[in-house]
Amino acid sequence: MKSILSEASRVPFAAQVEQIVASTPVFDIHTHLYAPAFGELLLWGVDDLLTYHYLAAETFRQVDLPYEKFWALSRTEQADVIWETLFLEHSPISEACRGVLTTLHAFGLDVKKRDLPALRKWFASQKVDDHISRCMELAGVRTICMTNSPFDDLERPVWEKTPPQDGRFVAALRIDPLLLSWAETAPRLAEWGYAVGPDASSEKTITAVRKFLADWTKRIQARYVMVSLPPDFKFPATTAAANLIEKAVLPHCREFGLPFAMMPGVKRAVNPQLKLAGDGSGLTDLSAVQNLCAQFPDNKFLITVLARENQHELCVLARKFRNLHIFGCWWFMNIPTLIEEITKMRIELLGTSFTPQHSDARVLDQIVYKWQHSRQIIAQILVQKYTELGQSGWQTTRAEVERDVKDLFGGAFERFCERNG
Ligand code: HDL
Ligand code: ZN
Numbered sequence: 001m002k003s004i005l006s007e008a009s010r011v012p013f014a015a016q017v018e019q020i021v022a023s024t025p026v027f028d029i030h031t032h033l034y035a036p037a038f039g040e041l042l043l044w045g046v047d048d049l050l051t052y053h054y055l056a057a058e059t060f061r062q063v064d065l066p067y068e069k070f071w072a073l074s075r076t077e078q079a080d081v082i083w084e085t086l087f088l089e090h091s092p093i094s095e096a097c098r099g100v101l102t103t104l105h106a107f108g109l110d111v112k113k114r115d116l117p118a119l120r121k122w123f124a125s126q127k128v129d130d131h132i133s134r135c136m137e138l139a140g141v142r143t144i145c146m147t148n149s150p151f152d153d154l155e156r157p158v159w160e161k162t163p164p165q166d167g168r169f170v171a172a173l174r175i176d177p178l179l180l181s182w183a184e185t186a187p188r189l190a191e192w193g194y195a196v197g198p199d200a201s202s203e204k205t206i207t208a209v210r211k212f213l214a215d216w217t218k219r220i221q222a223r224y225v226m227v228s229l230p231p232d233f234k235f236p237a238t239t240a241a242a243n244l245i246e247k248a249v250l251p252h253c254r255e256f257g258l259p260f261a262m263m264p265g266v267k268r269a270v271n272p273q274l275k276l277a278g279d280g281s282g283l284t285d286l287s288a289v290q291n292l293c294a295q296f297p298d299n300k301f302l303i304t305v306l307a308r309e310n311q312h313e314l315c316v317l318a319r320k321f322r323n324l325h326i327f328g329c330w331w332f333m334n335i336p337t338l339i340e341e342i343t344k345m346r347i348e349l350l351g352t353s354f355t356p357q358h359s360d361a362r363v364l365d366q367i368v369y370k371w372q373h374s375r376q377i378i379a380q381i382l383v384q385k386y387t388e389l390g391q392s393g394w395q396t397t398r399a400e401v402e403r404d405v406k407d408l409f410g411g412a413f414e415r416f417c418e419r420n421g
Helices: 013-023 036-041 046-050 053-060 067-072 075-088 095-106 116-124 128-139 156-161 176-180 182-191 203-220 240-256 272-278 287-295 308-320 336-350 366-391 398-418
Strands: 026-028 141-145 169-174 222-229 259-264 300-303 324-326
Touching: 013 366, 013 398, 026 366, 026 398, 036 128, 036 156, 046 075, 046 095, 046 116, 053 067, 053 075, 053 095, 053 272, 067 075, 067 272, 075 095, 075 116, 095 366, 128 141, 128 366, 141 366, 156 203, 169 203, 176 182, 176 222, 176 240, 182 203, 182 240, 203 222, 203 240, 222 240, 240 259, 259 287, 287 300, 287 308, 300 398, 308 324, 308 336, 324 398, 336 366, 366 398
Parallel strands: 026 141, 141 169, 169 222, 222 259, 259 300, 300 324
Antiparallel strands: none
């Protein structure tokens, strides 16, 4: 068996691991991107990059501009304010700002000129379909999983008319309104022809909700069903969410062999004046996840959590339940400091049986920086781990490194999705 270490004389061991991590295509299992058929729902280009809600929140910290005045500006004017504030008046050293520059640089654009009009001119000459392929190529992304909500009034008609066929994109069924706003959602389901009643626990309602889930799972060919949850989500509980999860969502996922992705820890609209940027993070009671994994061993759970303080307990839970697959450094976790801390901890507790990252990209171009930044960190961690193995005499082959990275970059996720229970 040829050891990668024995080849070190030709190409340093670390460089080989870095090259493998840099070049292994990744399945981006959670994004807010859309296939071109969804038109304006797909955000891309420099003004969408600059007006990403992470940057809007950072801009408000540096200016006295009233919230409503900023939101009344056009997208271009908002981008001008953000560019001026975060890139020219202050150094763009936050992760979200740095990411914009990483991406522009990867496109071969000269950011040191600080010439926003010139950047806009370049993007204006790009074709969206080619740009999608360019971004995926630069990011090394082989498949983009969208977040698809039947409750989105712009998205639903596209699916009802002609479900888009684009091999680069797959779908996930997002059901937050169903679970978290039953009172407002039940009438919408009834309007769409699902015979639900106001009581989320009635037999009639459960049957109708399962029909809704089945119809949409088939329509979009959903890879998994997903929901983001508040930090105080409890299971078991007498809430509509707990009841619908137990009686409708989990049986549906078992019937269709789909994982159920839960993303707890979101405090929605902590500051409503920030709009999409206004959500915060809270510590989740992970006993809900523990109870679900234990009570429903034939269901598969995909979990990512928003609080740094939940990450270790989540890893320990994943060691207890093989029907639990953890993924990503989500949202406020997606910064180099925490990606490194969390990924090292996960490897040390779980080996390669997890998915270290998803981009969560809302703007197409972001996959370039989100994956470049994460790959750099993951590569360094793997170099350290394989080197530690070498110190015990274990010699890792190139093929084994390639296998491990493929696992981390979507292979383990895909096997988890295919597993029966
Ligand atoms: O709920 C989610 O899927 C989160 O990712 C939110 O969309 C959040 O606003 C976000 O964009 N995070 O990156
Ligand atoms: Zn998301």
